[in-house]
Amino acid sequence: MMAFNPHDREMSRDRGQVLFRYRPDQTFDHAGGFIAQVRQYAPDDTYDGPALDRQYLVSQAMRLVRRWRLEGKAAGGDERAPEFPSDAPLAASHYQIVIPGKVFCRVWPRVVRCAKAGCGRVWETPEPRHGQDWPPPCPTCGNVGGNRQLQFVLAHQCGELQPLKPPGKCGRGHTAFRLNDRVSRFKDFRWECLHCGMSLNVQGFCPNTAGCTWPNKAMVPLLHTAGSAYVPQGLSLVNVMTQDAALSTTRPGYIVATLARWLGECNENDYDRLMSVSAGPAVPQEILDSIDAMEQAGLTEQAEALRRRFVPVDLDRLSGAVTKILGYDPVQDPRGPDLAASLSTYQRVLHLDRLLLDRLADQARTPARKALYDTYSAVLHRAGFDPTRTCLLGDFPVTYLAVGYSRAGFGPAEADLVPYRGRVTRGAPATTLLYAHPSTTEALLFALDPDRVRRWMYANRLADPSEISSSTDLRRWFATRLDPRTGQVPDFPADIDERHPDWPVHQLFSLLHTLAHQTLRALAVDSGYSETSLSEYLFPYELAFAVHPNGGRGESSIGALRTVLEQNLDAVVNRAVDNDTCLYDPNCMTANRGADHGCLLLPETACQCWNRHLSRWHLYGSPEGTTVGYWDPVLASGSIT
Structure with missing residues (x-):
C-alpha cells in the first residue's frame, strides 16, 4: 500500500500563506502525499488585533465586484459576477468579514491512475473512510503499489471545476480506460479503451445549467496547480482604520x-x-x-x-x-x-516610522556609505522621483482582503468572479464571506517630482502653464478630473484615445502606474524577491506609490527592503531607467504601446489594476516621436517650462 495517509489532513500554515495558497475550493498538493481541496475556513478565535472598519472593507470589496461587472460588460459579456449580491443600497448587509483560522480540506479529486505498466487504468474511487487503505486496488489488475490521483481537472469560466473522469463506455460498450497523456498539448490527450483500444477525445462540459451564462460550455483541461485553474481575486488595502x-x-x-x-x-x-x-x-x-x-x-x-x-x-x-x-x-x-x-x-x-534619505546619510557608519547615500538624490532626480519623499516604511500596515476567485481566466473579460459563500457560525444564514489578513511589513515609498510631471504634461500637450503652474495647481487639476469613487482603479473607457475629454488625466494616471511597474521589476532583481512576491500600492492623488512584499509566499520579508535602501537603491533606480527594451520588440513598442509580458506586465498578485493603463511610451517616448517620454533628457534638464 502507499505510504501516505489521506486521513492526515492537519495543516500548519500562517494566515498569509492560507490566503495565497489555500483558499476555499482551491486544490493543492498536501504534505501527506495526496491532492486535496480546501472546503472552508473557520474564524480565528485567537485573533487579538484591532477591529478593522468593516464598512470600509465591504465597500472596497463591492468596488472590485462593481468594476468586474462593468469591465465584463464592456468586453461584450453578460453578468460576470452573478453570485455576488446586487449593487443595491442594502447589499453591504449580505457580506461578512472573516479573519481565517483553521482550514478544512478533503481528498479531491478521487480519480486514480493505476501505476502498473501495461495497465494504467483510470477510475473514480469513493470518499476515503477512516481506517481504510486508499487508494484501493486497481479494479482491472489488482495493483496496489504506486497508484496515484490523476493531477488533471476540468475548469470553466463560470467557476465550475470537475475531476477529469474517464468516459462511461466506449462505442463497443467497454468501461475500462487509460489516459494517453504522453503528448505535449492537452488537446492531444486521449482516452484509450483497455479492451479494444478505441481512442476517445478528452472533453467535458459545464454542468452548471442554472448559473452559467457563457455560450461555450466546453471545459478546459488543466493541471490542478495551473495558474488559471484557480486565480485568487482580492485587494491589498493600506492603513485600514479601526x-x-x-x-x-x-x-x-x-x-x-x-x-x-x-x-x-x-x-x-x-x-x-x-x-x-x-x-x-x-x-x-x-x-x-x-x-x-x-x-x-x-x-x-x-x-x-x-x-x-x-x-x-x-x-x-x-x-x-x-x-x-x-x-x-x-x-x-x-x-x-x-x-x-x-x-x-x-x-x-507619513506618520509611520520612516527612514528618509537625509536620516539615512546621518546614520552612515563609514565614509564610503556616506558617499553612496549622497549620490541617491541625483539618481532619483534623474529618474523623475522626489528625493525628499522617497523613504523606507518600516511598519507598513497592509490588510489583504480576499474577495473571490476565477477559473480558466484572469480578468473580467475572460471569466466570472466567484464569491465565497458560507456561514460564519452554525445555524447562521449563508452570506458572502470576505477573508481579511491584517499584517505589517516594510515598503519603499516613491513619489514623482511634481515639476518634472508638469514639464512632461506640457511637452505632451496634456496641459499648459496657464492651467498648471505649480504643485498646488497640479493637485487641484488632478483632483477635479480623477473620480475618487472608483478607488485604486479609475474607470476609464477601454478604447480611450486623445479625442476623449479624460485623455489627459488617463495619461497622468498611466504614467504613475507605469513607473510603479518599472520600479517593481527592477526591485525584484536587486532585492531577492520575485515579482510574484511583491505588490504595488498606488496613491494617485499624491502621485506616489509603494512597493511592498505581498505576504504568504514563503519568502523572508524582514529587512530585505531596508537592505536595498542601505546598499543599492541607486542600482534599482538606474536599472528601472535603463531597462528600455522588451523581448517582443519592436512589435511590442509599436503594436502594444510598449506593454507586454516581456516588459511591463506583472503577475496578477503584483498589480492593482489588472495590468491596464501601462505604456513604455510614457517613459521612453513613442516610436514616431509624437510622445515625449518622462525619462527623456530634455525633461530632466528643465528646458521645457
Whole structure:
C-alpha cells in the first residue's frame, strides 16, 4: 500500500500563506502525499488585533465586484459576477468579514491512475473512510503499489471545476480506460479503451445549467496547480482604520479639513483646530456668547485669543472654497468623503516610522556609505522621483482582503468572479464571506517630482502653464478630473484615445502606474524577491506609490527592503531607467504601446489594476516621436517650462 495517509489532513500554515495558497475550493498538493481541496475556513478565535472598519472593507470589496461587472460588460459579456449580491443600497448587509483560522480540506479529486505498466487504468474511487487503505486496488489488475490521483481537472469560466473522469463506455460498450497523456498539448490527450483500444477525445462540459451564462460550455483541461485553474481575486488595502477611528471620518469637519489642507486652502494650525473640534464635543454656547460680548465691548484681542482656543476655522468658508475648486460640495457629494479617505490614507502613512534619505546619510557608519547615500538624490532626480519623499516604511500596515476567485481566466473579460459563500457560525444564514489578513511589513515609498510631471504634461500637450503652474495647481487639476469613487482603479473607457475629454488625466494616471511597474521589476532583481512576491500600492492623488512584499509566499520579508535602501537603491533606480527594451520588440513598442509580458506586465498578485493603463511610451517616448517620454533628457534638464 502507499505510504501516505489521506486521513492526515492537519495543516500548519500562517494566515498569509492560507490566503495565497489555500483558499476555499482551491486544490493543492498536501504534505501527506495526496491532492486535496480546501472546503472552508473557520474564524480565528485567537485573533487579538484591532477591529478593522468593516464598512470600509465591504465597500472596497463591492468596488472590485462593481468594476468586474462593468469591465465584463464592456468586453461584450453578460453578468460576470452573478453570485455576488446586487449593487443595491442594502447589499453591504449580505457580506461578512472573516479573519481565517483553521482550514478544512478533503481528498479531491478521487480519480486514480493505476501505476502498473501495461495497465494504467483510470477510475473514480469513493470518499476515503477512516481506517481504510486508499487508494484501493486497481479494479482491472489488482495493483496496489504506486497508484496515484490523476493531477488533471476540468475548469470553466463560470467557476465550475470537475475531476477529469474517464468516459462511461466506449462505442463497443467497454468501461475500462487509460489516459494517453504522453503528448505535449492537452488537446492531444486521449482516452484509450483497455479492451479494444478505441481512442476517445478528452472533453467535458459545464454542468452548471442554472448559473452559467457563457455560450461555450466546453471545459478546459488543466493541471490542478495551473495558474488559471484557480486565480485568487482580492485587494491589498493600506492603513485600514479601526472601527472607532473611522467614526470621525464621516464628520464634515474632518472631510473639509483634509481636503482644504491638501488643496492649500488652510494651514497646519487651521487644520489641527478643525480636526480637534471635529473629533471633540461642540463649542459650549457660553463660550460663543463671551466672544460676542468681548467684540461688542471692543476687546478684540481677547476675543480673538478665545476664538483661536475654542472656535474652529470658519467651516462654511472653507467648505465653500473647496466646493469652488472641486466643482461639488465635499460634504454632500459622495466624492468628497471618498477623496478625503484616499488623501487620509497617504497622510497617515507619513506618520509611520520612516527612514528618509537625509536620516539615512546621518546614520552612515563609514565614509564610503556616506558617499553612496549622497549620490541617491541625483539618481532619483534623474529618474523623475522626489528625493525628499522617497523613504523606507518600516511598519507598513497592509490588510489583504480576499474577495473571490476565477477559473480558466484572469480578468473580467475572460471569466466570472466567484464569491465565497458560507456561514460564519452554525445555524447562521449563508452570506458572502470576505477573508481579511491584517499584517505589517516594510515598503519603499516613491513619489514623482511634481515639476518634472508638469514639464512632461506640457511637452505632451496634456496641459499648459496657464492651467498648471505649480504643485498646488497640479493637485487641484488632478483632483477635479480623477473620480475618487472608483478607488485604486479609475474607470476609464477601454478604447480611450486623445479625442476623449479624460485623455489627459488617463495619461497622468498611466504614467504613475507605469513607473510603479518599472520600479517593481527592477526591485525584484536587486532585492531577492520575485515579482510574484511583491505588490504595488498606488496613491494617485499624491502621485506616489509603494512597493511592498505581498505576504504568504514563503519568502523572508524582514529587512530585505531596508537592505536595498542601505546598499543599492541607486542600482534599482538606474536599472528601472535603463531597462528600455522588451523581448517582443519592436512589435511590442509599436503594436502594444510598449506593454507586454516581456516588459511591463506583472503577475496578477503584483498589480492593482489588472495590468491596464501601462505604456513604455510614457517613459521612453513613442516610436514616431509624437510622445515625449518622462525619462527623456530634455525633461530632466528643465528646458521645457
